[in-house]
Amino acid sequence: MDKIIIEGGKRLSGTIPISGAKNAALTLIPCALLTDEPLTLRNLPRLADIDGFQHLMNQFGVTTAIQGSRPEDFGRVMTLEATRITGTVAPYDLVRKMRASILVLGPMLARMGEATVSLPGGCAIGNRPIDLHLKALEAFGAQIELAQGYVRAHAPDGGLPGGEFDFPVVSVGATENALMAAVLANGTCRLRNAAREPEIVDLCNLLVAMGAEIEGIGSSELTVHGVKRLHGATYRVMADRIEAGSYACAAAITGGEVYLDGARADEMEATLHALRNIGVTCDADKKGVRIAAEGPLKATNLSTAPYPGLATDMQAQLMALLTVAEGTSVLTETIFENRYMHVPELARMGADIETSGRTAIVKGVPKLHGAEVMATDLRASMSLVIAGLAAEGQTQVRRLYHLDRGYERLEEKLALVGAQVERVGDD
Ligand SMILES: CC(=O)N[C@H]1[C@@H](OP(=O)(O)OP(=O)(O)OC[C@H]2O[C@@H](n3ccc(=O)[nH]c3=O)[C@H](O)[C@@H]2O)O[C@H](CO)[C@@H](O)[C@@H]1O
Numbered sequence: 001m002d003k004i005i006i007e008g009g010k011r012l013s014g015t016i017p018i019s020g021a022k023n024a025a026l027t028l029i030p031c032a033l034l035t036d037e038p039l040t041l042r043n044l045p046r047l048a049d050i051d052g053f054q055h056l057m058n059q060f061g062v063t064t065a066i067q068g069s070r071p072e073d074f075g076r077v078m079t080l081e082a083t084r085i086t087g088t089v090a091p092y093d094l095v096r097k098m099r100a101s102i103l104v105l106g107p108m109l110a111r112m113g114e115a116t117v118s119l120p121g122g123c124a125i126g127n128r129p130i131d132l133h134l135k136a137l138e139a140f141g142a143q144i145e146l147a148q149g150y151v152r153a154h155a156p157d158g159g160l161p162g163g164e165f166d167f168p169v170v171s172v173g174a175t176e177n178a179l180m181a182a183v184l185a186n187g188t189c190r191l192r193n194a195a196r197e198p199e200i201v202d203l204c205n206l207l208v209a210m211g212a213e214i215e216g217i218g219s220s221e222l223t224v225h226g227v228k229r230l231h232g233a234t235y236r237v238m239a240d241r242i243e244a245g246s247y248a249c250a251a252a253i254t255g256g257e258v259y260l261d262g263a264r265a266d267e268m269e270a271t272l273h274a275l276r277n278i279g280v281t282c283d284a285d286k287k288g289v290r291i292a293a294e295g296p297l298k299a300t301n302l303s304t305a306p307y308p309g310l311a312t313d314m315q316a317q318l319m320a321l322l323t324v325a326e327g328t329s330v331l332t333e334t335i336f337e338n339r340y341m342h343v344p345e346l347a348r349m350g351a352d353i354e355t356s357g358r359t360a361i362v363k364g365v366p367k368l369h370g371a372e373v374m375a376t377d378l379r380a381s382m383s384l385v386i387a388g389l390a391a392e393g394q395t396q397v398r399r400l401y402h403l404d405r406g407y408e409r410l411e412e413k414l415a416l417v418g419a420q421v422e423r424v425g426d427d
């Protein structure tokens with residue numbers, strides 16, 4: 001297994017290109033199931049999860065072709081064509097490795113009138129139930145059965161009649177599944193307290209480009225008037241606001257200055273607000289965001305929340321930054337019950353963090369020191385890399401498959417701005 005070796009203490013300076021967003025791409029790809037015409041997605045990141053989803057789509061008989069870009073370029077173009085769908089089952093083995101596979105349930109049901117998807121089960125950051133995905137589909141008229149670890153969804157002959165669903169808690173995944181099911185319904189579907197993350201807006205924009213009729217895009221009430229058929233489209237995946245926020249933390253912890261090329265400040269306000277409170281300068285222009293950490297880093301209190309609140313996917317990286325800020329910070333994780341797996345690993349590098357339930361108290365220390373650490377999940381992995389960039393001496397981060405799910409060519413991007421970081425085979 002590979003590991004990343006970081007020699008800490010190098011100030012980052014320069015430009016980092018921001019890739020297409022994993023969490024948008026993983027909900028745009030299954031939209032190909034909604035039409036028999038080609039769907040072309042541009043600016044797809046090169047990530048293990050994208051390859052995994054491509055493989056899943058191939059299992060349903062969807063043809064996929066990657067075109068264009070050279071290996072040295074960031075971003076890829078993929079054309080997916082679901083002319084004839086030959087299977088409607090997403091098996092456990094694929095769903096287990098890639099939780100986003102659950103997002104085929106809605107579009108497959110809408111197009112084929114049936115879908116069978118393995119239940120994803122728990123994962124390192126928490127329980128991650130899918131009851132709201134199922135309840136929303138039921139509210140639109142689907143029949144759902146659970147058997148042998150699989151969800152089986154059926155639509156009445158002639159398609160989903162439509163209906164209304166009020167989310168008791170905001171769910172990104174359930175909003176996505178419900179939207180993809182609703183666009184081909186016979187009637188109107190309404191979602192209240194829907195998620196309004198930028199990735200949901202990206203999904204709505206693609207669906208509209210394919211001919212869907214959606215009102216309320218960007219708000220928490222979405223109304224979808226079902227249409228008979230959708231057509232193909234060519235669409236550019238939005239920039240990855242979490243990747244951008246992660247590199248902002250990386251630059252800040254080294255006292256550096258970087259330009260996040262392609263980042264959209266309006267989609268990452270809560271992260272930029274947190275960074276400013278920590279004492280980091282963030283200046284946006286039309287093409288990206290400049291991050292500069294000139295003075296000392298200061299403690300701050302943070303609480304994760306659905307958009308427009310602070311993304312849970314930024315909690316671990318901001319915590320890494322706060323380990324060396326002056327003073328005591330209190331972090332509250334409200335989305336997932338077990339998203340502090342990075343804490344014991346950061347402690348191995350000298351961080352002073354105490355957790356109690358959903359709260360973490362971070363007392364800033366003057367210096368971190370390099371250590372061998374183990375990545376436990378995607379954003380936890382990035383927090384260890386960020387800590388390693390500032391630590392005295394060498395840090396070795398092991399179990400890189402998490403990072404490879406979500407950060408396109410991490411070592412190359414960090415090297416572009418002067419980090420001393422390399423990936424080596426483990427022995
Ligand atoms: C609101 C939120 O921040 N969602 C995050 C969540 O999306 P993801 O789609 O994975 O999770 P949800 O948004 O669905 O979950 C939000 C909350 O709702 C609960 N829930 C969800 C579905 C369900 O059927 N029943 C239920 O009770 C979850 O346990 C969680 O507490 O993880 C992703 C990966 O880290 C992040 O990119 C998303 O920003």
Ligand SMILES: C=C(OP(=O)(O)O)C(=O)O
Nearest residue numbers: 023099100313378379406
């Ligand atoms: C946990 C994440 O992703 P996934 O839902 O794909 O596990 C993430 O993007 O931080």
